[in-house]
Amino acid sequence: MMKRWISGEKSFGREGMYLQTASYDFDAPIDEHGKPTGKYCHLSNLHRILQENSSILLASDEPLKRQTDEGLVEYEWSDGSHNLVFRCNDSAGDGPASAASRGNARIPPRSVSILRDGELLMNTARAAVARSVRRAMRPLNRVLSGLGGWDEPMPDAWPSALRKPVIFKEPVECLSLTQDDTDYAWYCAELSVDGRRAGLGTLRFEAAADVLYVFVDGKLKGYSLPPLPENRSLHESARRNEGGGAGFRQEFSMKIAAGAHSLQVLCVSAGLIKGDWMLGGANMAEERKGLWGPVLWNDIPLPGPWRIHPGLVGEKFGIFGRAGHLIQWRNDLVRRPHTPLRWWRMFFRKPSQVEPLALDLGTMGRGFVWVNGMPLCRYWLAQALGEGGPGEPVVSTRSSEPTQRYYRLPASMLEEENTIVVFEELGGNPSGIRVCVWDEIRP
Known part of the structure; x- marks a missing residue:
């Protein structure tokens, strides 16, 4: 259970729960590809500060608590030579008026400033640029080869x-x-x-x-x-x-x-x-x-x-696996675009960089995808509504974008020559499917 809050995960095959996207990272410090996020770096900085000042924190059983005139709450630890102060602004507001000041330092709402001997070590609402991580999906293949379709019969x-x-x-x-x-x-x-x-x-x-x-x-x-x-x-x-x-x-x-x-x-x-x-x-x-x-x-x-x-007939025949070679696949996408209930097959060579990879299904609608005969996951390019659950929502997708566009492609599924089979329910455009790498963007 603890791993869920540390590392993101992905549901494979048909394991995903009702309306659950295949990817579920819960805004975790480590993403589903096992890569550190900006939150990971931010928490690492916090842990480093706590470790370096552990002697001060452990010198007394309880900190000294006091309320400031600015509406802040301070907790102070001291070992006689040095002190460590946690200055908290518990205001729930989001506007500039919610930020409180103490001396020359402004403290954003719902944040804590940590000071050692009056020197600001960090504020929890501000991530250090040098420690932040930004990533983006970069396509590796311009076009997957051998695209062919087969109609699921009524x-x-x-x-x-x-x-x-x-x-x-x-x-x-x-x-x-x-x-x-x-x-x-x-x-x-x-x-x-x-x-x-x-x-x-x-x-x-x-x-x-x-x-x-x-x-x-x-x-x-x-x-x-x-x-x-x-x-x-x-x-x-x-x-x-x-x-x-x-x-x-x-x-x-x-x-x-x-x-x-x-x-x-x-x-x-x-x-x-x-x-x-x-x-x-x-x-x-x-x-x-x-x-x-x-x-x-x-x-x-x-x-x-x-x-x-x-x-489905395609399921019963197992055309997502070896039986797919017995099917007559037709590349008639131009003549019959956006045909619903259609199976699609395509190929790609294993890239030199095999981790972390993902399939970009942004041109598809809804369905299921297999890789080398193994079930990868359901997909549904439904637009995000921007609505959260109880409490404060964590929104990583804008409401105009799909709830999930990229689907993790584990290296353990790959061979030198690879086959992707997709059952598309709505009639998407399989020529837009790409294999992507989850790359770090360096400043």
């Missing part, structure tokens, strides 16, 4: 050996079918629209999780947009398959002509939850994915039956 086009759906009268959540071995499950049913309810209408899913892609007659009609609610309520009614609680209902506005149509919904898990509070206090063992409540077109429930196909 359920009615699956190979006959795989076309064995589980059939229910009503939708059934899919964790009981997938055992959480895949993020994906297709739900298919007939959608009959009479003349009175044709045209623009609303398709409503009373209980659905997490990301939905809605197809009618094989055409993408809508998909779930971020942000998804982090905390949702799983009511007793949901346990009886009568619908979901707050946060599980999803609606899509679309035009459908009168007649019989095929409805195909790809449900995608965004990871398992972290605790019971994310289900409104329900036991986290009751977590659900997929569909498990009524589906209505303009308030009229679809009668069913529902055919459920867990997983």
Whole structure:
């Protein structure tokens, strides 16, 4: 547990929790690549000062505490020859008026100045420029080679050996079918629209999780947009398959002509939850994915039956590994840009500098990536909202940028010749994928 607060980490494969980015550094002093950050250097300076003045700090059991006229709190240690003073400004304000002065020194809010015999050693709000660390991602390859794509087939086009759906009268959540071995499950049913309810209408899913892609007659009609609610309520009614609680209902506005149509919904898990509070206090063992409540077109429930196909054909074939050589990959990105539900494969040689590396997925949308047949992580280029949790937020990403663009590429995954396979759900641009190095910017 202690390591989490010292060093950043990364979730690999499908280990990431619900709505958790693959990278989680918690603003740690050491980043997920094992490299020191500016905070590390700042804390190192603090520890050095404490170590060098340990004899003063240990000379007395307790410091002398006093309140100054400027509203500061001072703690003084002394060994008879030297003294060490911690001068604290506990003001919570952020404006210049919150800064307090003592002598000629201004002390920013929520900071401490450390002085030895009246000499300022450091202020915790100011990082020494000489000790700061700045890094940036630098692309190593202009273009990855051998780009090719392969379409994930719709359920009615699956190979006959795989076309064995589980059939229910009503939708059934899919964790009981997938055992959480895949993020994906297709739900298919007939959608009959009479003349009175044709045209623009609303398709409503009373209980659905997490990301939905809605197809009618094989055409993408809508998909779930971020942000998804982090905390949702799983009511007793949901346990009886009568619908979901707050946060599980999803609606899509679309035009459908009168007649019989095929409805195909790809449900995608965004990871398992972290605790019971994310289900409104329900036991986290009751977590659900997929569909498990009524589906209505303009308030009229679809009668069913529902055919459920867990997983993807590409997953079942294992085209992210050696079986990918048996697939006919087509480089038709120019002719078919931004095609959803598409697999992409590309190659790169191992660079001379193998640590620390990352994949730049800034041109992609949402999906999953494998390297040399090994699952790297989910990715989702959703824009950051700039919203923090309880207390003071720590914001390292501007609200106009993705929550995560660069995904750590461990050296242990690399060979001399490397293969990247991406399943892209939304239709990103794989020609923009780059291998980058996490370089230090020197002044």
